[in-house]
Every structure is written in C-alpha cells, then in structure tokens.
Amino acid sequence: MKLTKLTLAALLATAPMYALADESIIVQSTTSTANSGLYDYLLPIFTEATDITVNVVAVGTGQAIKNAANCDGDVLLVHAKPAEEKFVADGGGTTRTDLMYNDFIIVGPADDPAGVAGMTDVEPAMATIAEQGALFASRGDDSGTHKKEVALWKAAGVDTASGSGDWYRETGSGMGATLNAGLGMGAYVMTDRATWINFGNKQDYQIAVQGDEAMFNQYGVIPVNPEKCPSVNVEAAQTFNDWLISDEGQEAIAAYMVDGQQLFFPNAPEQGS
Amino acid sequence: MQDFGDAFGLAFGLVLNPSADLIEIVGLSLRVSLSACLLACLIGLPLGALLAITRFPGRGAALVVVNALMGLPPVVVGLLVYLALSRAGPLGFLGLLYTPTAMIVAQTILIAPIVAALSRQVLETLHDEYAEQFRSLCLTRWQIMQALLWDGRMALITVALAGFGRAVAEVGAVMIVGGNIDHLTRVMTTAIALETSKGELALALALGLVLMIIALGVNALVQGLRMRGAAQEVAHA
Numbered sequence: 401m402k403l404t405k406l407t408l409a410a411l412l413a414t415a416p417m418y419a420l421a422d423e424s425i426i427v428q429s430t431t432s433t434a435n436s437g438l439y440d441y442l443l444p445i446f447t448e449a450t451d452i453t454v455n456v457v458a459v460g461t462g463q464a465i466k467n468a469a470n471c472d473g474d475v476l477l478v479h480a481k482p483a484e485e486k487f488v489a490d491g492g493g494t495t496r497t498d499l500m501y502n503d504f505i506i507v508g509p510a511d512d513p514a515g516v517a518g519m520t521d522v523e524p525a526m527a528t529i530a531e532q533g534a535l536f537a538s539r540g541d542d543s544g545t546h547k548k549e550v551a552l553w554k555a556a557g558v559d560t561a562s563g564s565g566d567w568y569r570e571t572g573s574g575m576g577a578t579l580n581a582g583l584g585m586g587a588y589v590m591t592d593r594a595t596w597i598n599f600g601n602k603q604d605y606q607i608a609v610q611g612d613e614a615m616f617n618q619y620g621v622i623p624v625n626p627e628k629c630p631s632v633n634v635e636a637a638q639t640f641n642d643w644l645i646s647d648e649g650q651e652a653i654a655a656y657m658v659d660g661q662q663l664f665f666p667n668a669p670e671q672g673s
Numbered sequence: 674m675q676d677f678g679d680a681f682g683l684a685f686g687l688v689l690n691p692s693a694d695l696i697e698i699v700g701l702s703l704r705v706s707l708s709a710c711l712l713a714c715l716i717g718l719p720l721g722a723l724l725a726i727t728r729f730p731g732r733g734a735a736l737v738v739v740n741a742l743m744g745l746p747p748v749v750v751g752l753l754v755y756l757a758l759s760r761a762g763p764l765g766f767l768g769l770l771y772t773p774t775a776m777i778v779a780q781t782i783l784i785a786p787i788v789a790a791l792s793r794q795v796l797e798t799l800h801d802e803y804a805e806q807f808r809s810l811c812l813t814r815w816q817i818m819q820a821l822l823w824d825g826r827m828a829l830i831t832v833a834l835a836g837f838g839r840a841v842a843e844v845g846a847v848m849i850v851g852g853n854i855d856h857l858t859r860v861m862t863t864a865i866a867l868e869t870s871k872g873e874l875a876l877a878l879a880l881g882l883v884l885m886i887i888a889l890g891v892n893a894l895v896q897g898l899r900m901r902g903a904a905q906e907v908a909h910a
Binding site: 426 | 759760761762765768770771852853854855857869870871872873874876
C-alpha cells in the first residue's frame with residue numbers, strides 16, 4: 401500500500417534521531433558575541449574539559465532575555481546590565497556575575513562627513529553627527545548594543561526621534577546586518593569592537609570614535625532559575641557558569657585574539673576557592 | 674564589485690571539495706525540507722482532492738482561505754510554532770524547540786496550504802473532465818479521490834516540487850524555531866544569513882549558489898523519475 405509506505409517514510413524522517421544528547425545546554429546569547437567568533441574558540445575548550453555540549457542561540461539581548469524568561473535556555477549571556485538585573489529580580493535567573501567587557505566604537509566612511517574622526521569623547525561626537533545631519537545607522541532592535549546607543553544619545557542631549565527615517569536610520573536587525581546596511585548608505589554605525597575586527601565587509605570604513613569609558617560594554621552571565629524553569633539542566637548550566645568565571649575560563653577569554661588583538665577583557669570577581 | 678567573481682570561485686570550490694561542515698548543513702537542509710514536503714503532501718493532497726470533488730455551503734470561502742494561506746509569511750509561522758513549542762507554551766513539555774523536528778513542523782505548516790491549494794486546482798480540472806465517467810461507474814467519493822490523485826500524479830509532482838522549493842528556500846521560520854545552532858539546527862539558509870551578518874558576502878553568495886545547485890539536483894532527479902515513469906507507461910500500453 402503506497403500510503404502506508406509514505407507514512408512510514410515520513411515517520412522515519414522525523415523520528416527521534418534528533419534528540420539532544422543528555423549533557424548539553426542551550427545558551428541564549430547575543431549576535432555580537434557569536435559574530436565575534438568567541439564561542440567558536442571558547443566552547444571547544446569547555447567541552448573538552450567537561451564533556452558538556454553548548455548550543456548557542458544568538459539573537460538580540462532583548463530577545464535572548466525574553467527566550468530565557470520563557471525557559472527556552474539554560475544560561476543567559478548578554479550585555480545590558482539593568483535588564484539583566486531585572487531578569488534576576490523577576491526570578492528568571494539565579495545569579496548575575498560580571499564576566500568580561502569589550503568596548504563600543506563608532507565607525508564611519510573614510511571621507512568623514514561629520515568631521516568626528518579621531519574624537520575620543522563620545523558625547524560631543526554624537527552631538528556633532530546629529531547637528532551635521534550625517535547619516536547614522538542604528539540597530540533599533542532593543543538589543544544590548546541598541547540600549548547602550550540610546551543611552552549615549554540621551555547623554556549627548558540628542559532627540560533621535562525627530563530625525564528617524566531622515567538622518568537617523570533604525571535597521572531593526574543584528575549587528576552585522578546593521579553594519580552592512582550602514583556601509584551601504586555611507587552612515588556612521590556604533591558597533592562593539594569585537595564584531596568590527598571580525599567583520600569581513602569593511603570597505604573603506606574606519607574607526608571614527610573610540611576610547612571613551614562611557615562606551616564600556618559589560619557582559620554578564622546568568623544561569624536560568626530551575627525553580628521557575630524545571631526543564632533547566634541545572635548542573636551543566638552551573639558548571640558552564642562556574643567555568644566561565646573561574647581562572648581557567650577567564651584566561652581562555654583573555655587568550656582569544658583576532659589579528660593580534662585581544663577582543664574581550666575578563667573581569668569576573670575573584671572566586672573564593 | 675569583486676564579490677561576484679569571488680563567490681563563483683568559492684562556490685565552485687565548495688561543490689568540488691565540500692567540507693564536513695558543509696555536507697552536514699546540506700544534509701540537514703535536505704532532511705528537514707524533504708520531510709516537511711512529504712508531510713505536507715500527506716496532509717495537502719487528500720485535502721486538495723476532497724475540496725476538488727465536494728460541494729458544500731461555504732466552499733467558496735474555504736477555497737479563499739486555503740489560497741490565502743499560500744501567502745503565510747515564514748517568520749509568522751516561525752513565531753506561532755515558537756510560541757507553541759516554547760517551554761512556556763502549551764507544547765513546551767515535548768522539548769522540541771531548537772530541534773530539526775521543530776523546523777520540520779514549521780515548514781510543514783508553511784507549505785501544506787500550497788500543496789492543498791494547487792492540488793485542488795489541478796484535481797478539480799481533472800474531475801470536470803472525468804465527471805461523466807465517474808457518474809456512469811457509480812464510484813464512491815473515496816474511489817474518485819484515489820482515481821484523481823493517481824491520474825493527476827504528474828501534475829501533482831510539480832505541486833510537491835513547488836512546496837519543496839518554498840521550504841528549502843525559507844529562512845524566517847527555521848531561524849526562529851531552529852535557532853541556527855551550529856552542528857544541530859544550522860541549515861543552508863540560516864548559514865547564508867549568518868555569513869551575511871558577518872560581512873562574509875562572497876561566502877554567503879557562494880552558499881546561495883550551492884543551495885541553487887541542490888535545488889537543481891532535486892528537480893532533475895524528479896524529472897528523470899517522471900520521464901522513466903512515462904516511458905514505462907508507453908511500454909505497457
């Protein structure tokens with residue numbers, strides 16, 4: 401009978417061969433860390449040491465926190481401290497630990513239409529971009545990078561809403577997609593340094609603004625709370641969390657280099673034991 | 674733009690000398706989309722046949738709905754399946770989110786309406802041709818459906834290919850429910866989106882060309898089978 405054969409084939413095609421291995425966790429994280437190549441370097445070291453497979457879902461920080469709040473992950477690794485602390489306070493995660501930092505930079509076209517190249521104070525630089533009406537491509541996706549950018553505009557006293565769609569262009573997409581769009585239209589873009597160093601489509605773009613402490617980009621790690629989410633792989637999640645903030649994990653993070661440059665600077669608090 | 678030249682060179686290299694990772698990604702793409710296509714046919718073909726031969730009040734409205742569902746945005750299907758399969762959702766206990774099974778479910782929902790709507794059109798035309806004969810033979814509805822599905826099989830293969838094409842090319846649904854996890858749920862389209870976001874445009878385009886070559890291969894295979902089938906029929910006649 402044809403139909404039964406087809407049904408059987410369909411069942412075979414969808415059957416449980418896809419089941420996840422026991423010792424594996426899902427980390428909800430950001431596009432910026434994934435695009436930087438850090439996980440490709442870090443995770444094999446961790447898996448080698450512990451036999452735990454780590455599956456990374458890379459989305460914007462806003463979506464990552466939402467997914468973790470829906471219990472669709474075991475560990476949250478993002479960069480938006482106030483939102484992370486709220487997530488823990490709401491019972492979504494057990495603890496939040498500072499993990500590492502890198503910094504944000506503003507990249508722009510070589511002809512520097514707003515005349516901000518070389519500036520080291522971010523607030524006057526952003527105010528100048530807005531005054532000149534030079535194009536600026538924003539993530540506009542509620543990600544950690546976007547939240548940081550919005551806070552910097554506010555500190556610079558610029559109302560971006562009035563320029564939205566004009567000089568201020570919100571792409572509503574990830575870091576790489578926003579860089580591609582910004583480069584395509586000749587706009588300034590704020591990006592984390594790690595993504596920029598790894599980015600393969602730089603064209604004539606250069607770093608325009610860098611070096612301000614206000615552009616500090618702190619990452620935190622949070623195991624998802626098993627009391628709220630019974631599906632969490634508690635032990636493996638905690639092992640990953642503890643390894644990242646251990647001396648071993650911190651050294652591994654510091655050792656990650658691209659083009660001879662260190663991308664992430666570990667700064668987890670000293671562990672007791 | 675030198676990316677075009679780079680892309681063709683890269684694509685050529687990838688096809689001639691594929692890495693283990695690429696084979697894995699291609700394999701998963703085919704497994705997910707072919708499974709979804711098969712399931713969509715199991716749902717869509719009987720539904721299309723039933724809609725083709727039955728007359729009931731509100732049939733016109735039902736046809737409009739099925740036809741409109743052909744335009745389901747993949748990202749919306751992805752979201753719906755995500756909300757259903759999320760740990761916080763009604764089917765969360767199954768633990769299917771971020772697995773290929775979830776991707777098959779999403780693509781099946783996406784293309785079943787395409788198979789149903791297109792097969793309905795094909796079979797209704799066929800039914801009109803055969804209506805007299807069916808009446809004179811006093812066939813049951815079930816027998817008519819079987820006869821139509823068998824006689825329309827050549828056209829229905831094209832319908833299935835349309836569904837497969839839509840499934841293998843979409844990125845919105847599998848990105849959300851699969852998560853584009855390396856070595857687990859990464860398929861061709863999500864890999865292309867990833868390389869694009871990394872600014873590796875030549876590699877992204879090369880992967881796109883590889884995807885086109887795969888689609889070409891599947892279609893050529895089906896065409897070959899169809900021609901063999903037709904030749905056999907002539908021989909039997």
